[in-house]
Amino acid sequence: MHVLAGVLVDGAGRILIAQRPPGKHLAGMWEFPGGKVEPGEAPMAALERELDEELGIAVDPLSFEDLIRVPWNYGERSMLLEAVVVRAWTGEPQALEAAAIDWRLPRDIDPAMLAPADRPILAAIWLPEHYPITPADASVAHASTLVRAALARGERLLQWRLPGVPVDEVRAGAAALLPEVRRFGAHLLLSRDIEGARALGVGVHLSSAQVRELGERPLPLGSLVGASCHDPDELALASALGCDFATLSPVEPTQSHPDTPPLGWPRFAKWAENASLPVYALGGLAPAEVPMARMHAGQGIAGIRGFWNNATDPA
Numbered sequence: 001m002h003v004l005a006g007v008l009v010d011g012a013g014r015i016l017i018a019q020r021p022p023g024k025h026l027a028g029m030w031e032f033p034g035g036k037v038e039p040g041e042a043p044m045a046a047l048e049r050e051l052d053e054e055l056g057i058a059v060d061p062l063s064f065e066d067l068i069r070v071p072w073n074y075g076e077r078s079m080l081l082e083a084v085v086v087r088a089w090t091g092e093p094q095a096l097e098a099a100a101i102d103w104r105l106p107r108d109i110d111p112a113m114l115a116p117a118d119r120p121i122l123a124a125i126w127l128p129e130h131y132p133i134t135p136a137d138a139s140v141a142h143a144s145t146l147v148r149a150a151l152a153r154g155e156r157l158l159q160w161r162l163p164g165v166p167v168d169e170v171r172a173g174a175a176a177l178l179p180e181v182r183r184f185g186a187h188l189l190l191s192r193d194i195e196g197a198r199a200l201g202v203g204v205h206l207s208s209a210q211v212r213e214l215g216e217r218p219l220p221l222g223s224l225v226g227a228s229c230h231d232p233d234e235l236a237l238a239s240a241l242g243c244d245f246a247t248l249s250p251v252e253p254t255q256s257h258p259d260t261p262p263l264g265w266p267r268f269a270k271w272a273e274n275a276s277l278p279v280y281a282l283g284g285l286a287p288a289e290v291p292m293a294r295m296h297a298g299q300g301i302a303g304i305r306g307f308w309n310n311a312t313d314p315a
């Protein structure tokens with residue numbers, strides 16, 4: 001089953017969510033307006049029709065922006081849920097079929113109220129295009145300076161990864177940065193340290209070994225969980241765990257893993273497109289390659305070297 005969903009975004013950055021009516025599959029859950037593609041119908045024409053039927057608005061399919069494709073299996077039915085962003089329409093959206101509609105900023109939407117297949121769509125709409133990771137050889141002091149500078153220039157999602165530093169110092173360094181991270185409305189994820197993330201109330205980025213070992217999402221919805229993945233199997237496991245996003249690597253040859261064969265963009269695109277969560281391209285890439293990542297079904301670029309102007313620790 002092919003389902004189209006439209007994410008209407010207004011001038012204030014709010015998005016429209018709709019509550020599924022009683023008696024339907026997933027009744028009571030919130031979703032994005034849309035519906036099934038009918039036999040012989042073009043997918044974007046199906047969305048144009050559904051937005052007219054459900055909200056009473058007219059849209060131009062030529063203005064749709066691809067957001068994410070989410071293959072999803074509810075057990076009783078499986079589907080490809082394709083989400084597009086809609087920024088222009090004619091008419092005032094009304095709840096013609098939904099139990100209710102509501103306009104909210106993405107950060108004010110609790111993922112738990114959404115149909116499960118819509119959680120990756122919510123993540124894709126608000127997650128940034130950049131995911132910088134602190135340099136492995138940095139001291140806590142140097143990494144803190146880098147993170148502060150990154151926040152000031154607009155980075156909003158960062159991984160705090162200092163593999164050479166004792167865990168207590170890593171946690172203390174993250175704790176010291178948190179007021180500033182929160183003031184910017186940003187997110188800092190601890191690398192692998194689930195316990196530390198719980199104690200500090202921050203997110204965690206799981207290693208691929210953790211993705212394979214864990215039986216369930218290690219943090220509640222609302223605390224971010226990222227996952228390091230290297231193949232479709234790991235991407236499927238990360239999605240089954242309920243991770244918010246993944247990195248897929250290495251896309252290009254890297255200094256840190258010179259012997260690992262790179263995926264290259266075509267394979268990255270194929271795997272990211274079939275994954276059910278937003279995927280950052282990682283490995284030998286610079287932030288300037290965001291358009292390349294977006295063209296290949298990626299959320300954006302994650303990386304170390306490309307993100308820090310002066311990655312060498314002066315200490």
Ligand SMILES: Nc1nc2c([nH]c(=O)n2[C@H]2C[C@H](O)[C@@H](COP(=O)(O)OP(=O)(O)OP(=O)(O)O)O2)c(=O)[nH]1
Binds near residue numbers: 117
């Ligand atoms: N429209 C829509 N459907 C979603 C979303 N998320 C999600 O899991 N679904 C599921 C619920 C349904 O199983 C399926 C779409 O069915 P639908 O009931 O909206 O389709 P439809 O409007 O064509 O209606 P009908 O023939 O069942 O009355 O996709 C979403 O954001 N929007």
